[in-house]
Amino acid sequence: MKIRYLMLHAYGMGGTIRTVVNQANAMAAAGHEVELVSLVRRREMPQFRLDPRITVTTLVDQRTGRLPDSIGRRAWRRVRGKIVPRGEFAADYFTERVEWAAMEYVSGLRDGILVTTRPALNLIAARRTPRNVIKVAQEHMNLSAYPDTIRREIARHYHRFDAICVLTGTNRLEYQRLLPGTPIVQIPNAVHKVEQERSQQVNPxxxxxxxxxxxxxxxxxxxxxxxxxxxxxxxxxxxxxxxxxxxxxxxxxxxxxxxxxxxxxxxxxxxxxxxxxxxxxxxxxxxxxxxxxxxxxxxxxxxxxxxxxxxxxxxxxxxxxxxxxxxxxxxxxxxxxxxxxxxxxxxxxxxxxxxxxxxxxxGPGVVMPLWERLFSELSEDRRAVRNHWSAR
Missing domain, CATH: 3.40.50.2000 (Glycogen Phosphorylase B;)
Incomplete structure (x- = not known):
């Protein structure tokens, strides 16, 4: 399978970055063709280890600073074609240049599976990715944490995904209530490994x-x-x-x-x-x-x-x-x-x-097969997956 992960900043730190990198590494290790796409790049090297079989692509290189937009940030907030709504936690990243880069990238895809990893990228993918590309949205935050501006856009556009993946049972119920008939799949994030040295409970x-x-x-x-x-x-x-x-x-x-x-x-x-x-x-x-x-x-x-x-x-x-x-x-x-x-x-x-x-x-041995199974089912029969997960 060809699997693309679109992230905001694959070179940064944080829980979402770490867990998506873990997924990409696991899919590459399983023999799939994996591309990790970083919308922006602000560091020389990734902070988390990447499997050498993964192709890494940067859409907007900001290592030397942000290039000026053509119309300015205030004007861009009022542009008719703008997709990322106010209230997105990473809204400051989405200048005119950055948002257009994301839209251009997803619009140019023709095959494979596209996994997007936060509301801004999910909304861009939902609205601009061609129909023949399998679209999977990851939600790493609970729905109630988002402001109304984000929830309205989620309700309006997320039905276009082949699957929406959430982390907990509580998350799944939230999204099912908002998006009846849309496949909501619960797959938790995986830790790096479960066999760790244990605390001896001696240090205060x-x-x-x-x-x-x-x-x-x-x-x-x-x-x-x-x-x-x-x-x-x-x-x-x-x-x-x-x-x-x-x-x-x-x-x-x-x-x-x-x-x-x-x-x-x-x-x-x-x-x-x-x-x-x-x-x-x-x-x-x-x-x-x-x-x-x-x-x-x-x-x-x-x-x-x-x-x-x-x-x-x-x-x-x-x-x-x-x-x-x-x-x-x-x-x-x-x-x-x-x-x-x-x-x-x-x-x-x-x-x-x-x-x-x-x-x-x-553990990765428990979680990663769930991702591989979902991707395989979507690749084999998108309609059957939609009917199966919508009815649960």
């Missing part, structure tokens, strides 16, 4: 990771950890990641007097080691799709303390078994759960063992 470290943006709720986590320190002064919180809110988070650390207890180490090339050396994983997100770093932490036998945010944590965790779920954005409840788990090493060991068992459902 709580770990978290993600982009330093409001979605991840690290401001709430820092506030919760301020309640942990008086009871467990030997414990530390390490929040890995980069992003625009680093200065604000550093200010919160200073405000709470947590300079000796909370670290913002930035990006790390040794996350597996950091997870092994920690004892608890904290997820403080305001909303999620499927939190992959959390599942990766579970492969290291880390218990999870998480907000029961929409969506993801509850689709993975069983409260009291492999982690603890607390009400969304409830800082006091998050602090109480952290204190409970920190104070009980036997509980952490028991939950960590259960977390390893849970994580096995997200």
């Amino acid at each position: 470290v709580v770990i978290a990771a993600g982009r330093l943006v409001p979605q991840k709720g690290f401001d709430l986590l820092i506030a919760a950890f301020a309640q942990v320190v008086p009871e467990h002064p030997e414990w530390r919180l390490r929040v890995f990641g980069t992003g625009p809110r680093k200065g604000q988070l550093a200010g919160l650390i200073e405000q709470y007097g947590l300079g000796e207890h909370v670290e913002l180490p930035g990006r790390t090339e040794r996350m597996e080691r950091e997870l092994t050396d920690a004892s608890v994983y904290a997820l403080s997100s305001r909303f999620e799709g499927l939190p992959m770093v959390m599942i990766e932490a579970m492969t290291h036998a880390l218990p999870v303390v998480a907000f029961d945010c929409p969506t993801g944590p509850k689709d993975v965790l069983t409260d009291g078994v492999d982690g603890v779920l607390v009400p969304p954005r409830d800082v006091d409840a998050l602090a109480a759960a952290l204190n409970r788990v920190i104070a009980d090493r036997e509980l952490r060991l028991r939950m960590g063992e259960a977390a390893v068992v849970t994580s096995r459902a997200y």
Whole structure:
């Protein structure tokens, strides 16, 4: 099969990039012809390992900066032919030049399978890809997290896809209600591997990771950890990641007097080691799709303390078994759960063992055959797949 993955920035960091690269690598390893298409390129080298059999294509090279558009950004927002709506989380990437490059690329395809990986690219593919190309939309975020501007366009155009792939059962129900008759397929993202070195629960470290943006709720986590320190002064919180809110988070650390207890180490090339050396994983997100770093932490036998945010944590965790779920954005409840788990090493060991068992459902050996089966079925009979998945 010929499979093309169209991504916003294949050379960047982040959970979506990592999971799509993992899929591309798996399909190449299975003998398929795979192309990874990066809409923009801002780095010299990809941040994640790519199978050498994959063809990598860049549509707009921005390594030397952004080239000016012909009509300017404000005017482009009012252009009749513009597809990417306001409210798309990556809307700033979609200048006139970038959006036209995406439209031109998908319009020129004549065969194979096109997989698009975020709402902006999904909408472009739905509207501009020729009918003889099999179109698969990936949604890495829950529907309710999108503003009305995005949901309206999804409702209007996503029925043109041969399949829409979502991460959780909750996501699937959301999209089925919005798009009756459209094949909605649930396939979770896969971790890199499930056999990892396990935490021995000896280091007094709580770990978290993600982009330093409001979605991840690290401001709430820092506030919760301020309640942990008086009871467990030997414990530390390490929040890995980069992003625009680093200065604000550093200010919160200073405000709470947590300079000796909370670290913002930035990006790390040794996350597996950091997870092994920690004892608890904290997820403080305001909303999620499927939190992959959390599942990766579970492969290291880390218990999870998480907000029961929409969506993801509850689709993975069983409260009291492999982690603890607390009400969304409830800082006091998050602090109480952290204190409970920190104070009980036997509980952490028991939950960590259960977390390893849970994580096995997200191993590449389980997930990647689901993708290959879907692509094969679509290639063989698009109509049969539409009827099968629409009726479920």
